[in-house]
Amino acid sequence: MSQRVKFEIKRYCFMVVGCFAYAMALDLFLVPNNIVAGGVTGLATVLNLVFGVGVGAFSILLNLPILLLGLKTQGVPFILRCFLTTALLGVFTDLFAFLPTITQEPVIAAIYGGVAQGVAIGLFCRFAVSSGGTELLARVIQPKLSGISLGNLIGVLDGVVVLVGSVVLKNPENVLMALIVIFISARVSDLIITGMDYAKMCYIITDRPDEVAETLLQNSPRGVTRLDGTGMYTKTAHPVLMTVIKKQQLTKLRLLVEATDPNAFIIVSETTEVLGNGWSPIVGESAPQKRPKKRNTQGLPPV
Missing domain, CATH: 3.30.70.120 (Alpha-Beta Plaits)
Structure with a gap:
């Protein structure tokens, strides 16, 4: 097989691994401990706590309009990969929702959830796939906002989700838990992207x-x-x-x-x-x- 075919096979294999790791971060650590760590999955967690519908199903529904918005600017191949990743992540999240939480301690859950989430995000970035969410939304609207970088815009969107979660849950400590998740996730994803x-x-x-x-x-x-x-x-x-x-x-x-x-x-x-x-x-x-x-x-x- 050519190098390109091998890379594509590897890309989709690690996409599956990344979706599984992200789902485990949600099902085993974040959702059971009511930790809203930003992104579309964070918003889906809030909706899950309010309406009782699965986090995975809400994630897919929330991502669909974002994917449609990104179709023109990001191209069909990338959006198709985003849709596949979003759908698989949503299915995994609801499929394994029956698993019992590993810890009831929020700080420990934030640490381990951040590690699992960081592995997933690192694999997504390393192999040019995406689950959509606030990252894709930021890519779509950033050209229309002068003076703000893509990273800062993603941070603003995630921050809004974290604040909404803290207000809905009436739990100010969620901000601290979210910061732990985001920090550890960023460090682990950097390690996956750049290697050791x-x-x-x-x-x-x-x-x-x-x-x-x-x-x-x-x-x-x-x-x-x-x-x-x-x-x-x-x-x-x-x-x-x-x-x-x-x-x-x-x-x-x-x-x-x-x-x-x-x-x-x-x-x-x-x-x-x-x-x-x-x-x-x-x-x-x-x-x-x-x-x-x-x-x-x-x-x-x-x-």
Whole structure:
């Protein structure tokens, strides 16, 4: 199969996993503890407490007009994926509503609900699917509102839902519970989106670029890119080498650079995801091809 077909299969498999995780966050933690954490599912939770209809059914009904509004601006393929995700999430939420709550402690429920919700949102974002809700609504109306960013608009919409839930439930503590859910969900979703395979991006400013680059290439499976730089104080050219390495390789890189050019200047920054040859594939599941290590000619341990 082509890389694109493999990615599409993976996309819909993880969409199912994300819908299941989101449904578990609602059924096991948030809804039984009357926690309204924003979004369409939060509004559906309020309606469920008032009218007794399933949260999943309300979520689907509330999302339908939002999906229709987004059809023109977001395109048919994206809206179809949104509808599929919304429908599956609604079905899962009502299907597993019979499960008993795991905890009656609101803070614990907010923490675990935030983790499960964050896993779902992270998978949705990573594989370009969406359950609609306030995010899609914000995308639709944001072009009509000058001076407000998409993130701030989503925050405003979610905040309105949280406040409505607090008023309806006559429970001011719901705001605190919602903040816990939103904070943990954001942190977990970021982790899912960017991954845990942190790397280091290194810029090496040196007057001996060829020697330093050759040393690194001989002792590391990572590539090196040369950039042209100019020192603005001295107005002289200073070549810059750029490479991305695993964080555990940083010490060895310092030793290699120091052995070749003790006067070199190294800048190290954190990077959360690297895609391409030698790292994770950009699309699909094909194993990355690593460049074989060359013979160490410097008498130093390889990076």
